[in-house]
Amino acid sequence: MKTLKYSRQRESIKACLMARHDHPTADALYTLIREEYPNISLGTVYRNLNLLVELGEIQKLTCGDGADRFDADTSPHYHFVCKHCGKVSDLPLDPMENINHMAQEHADGTVDSHTIYFYGTCKDCFENNYR
Amino acid sequence: MKTLKYSRQRESIKACLMARHDHPTADALYTLIREEYPNISLGTVYRNLNLLVELGEIQKLTCGDGADRFDADTSPHYHFVCKHCGKVSDLPLDPMENINHMAQEHADGTVDSHTIYFYGTCKDCFENNYR
């Protein structure tokens, strides 16, 4: 079987993601990590992010704009996406486990999870007249 | 200003999408429409789909797997995504307007809409032992 081996790069990627609350894209993380590891490759960032997702140590966010984003907080929670600047922020709203059961009643299959993205205008964009 | 001009292709794209309930990707629609317009181009399909989304006549679904999907039903409703085969189906669950207000209380901005995707295993995949 395939056993996991330590890698400085992977540790750095995870540490970097944990230190942030802005849900960076793979490319944004790549730029950040290159300050510490100037010749890390973008493929290494992607590979490790996907691996960490598989291990359940981080989660991937697909919120409709271009690139996927990553979140070191794996507890169930929701996100708020600004339609103007694309910023994604955590929404400390209690997770609604019950809606899986509500959906189950109408679904043609077994429901076991859900994602919710809320869309609107963030405070910054509102104050700056939507940029 | 830019005035809209009729196009057979656009009509065909919309009609084709309205006739389906399986939320096809742009490429899937392209294949379907080529039966009627054998030399329509993929770019035309993408351009018109995006235009129809802007006009509010259809909606785009981004459910995390590869390509975006399109839905001619613009009324607020939710979707069920099978984690095994990727099939996306409508979930006739009453839209929860109230959760925008719930989110509003915790969001750093103005919330005006949301999307929910439910994930699980569809009946077909379950019966076929997950393929």
Add this chain to the structure above:
DNA sequence: ATTATATTAGTAATTGTTACTATTTAATAA
């Protein structure tokens, strides 16, 4: 019919992401 402009087909370019490969690194055994 003439004109103006939106739309198109076809193609090239871009973006986000994954795959490939020779080299390096980490874990293990001798």
Add this chain to the structure above:
DNA sequence: TTATTAAATAGTAACAATTACTAATATAAT
């Protein structure tokens, strides 16, 4: 400590989804 094995890497190429470009065509208005 050195030798062995396999995982991870950097660098690059390939890929898939989507958008941009352009000359030709279709639509609407004059």
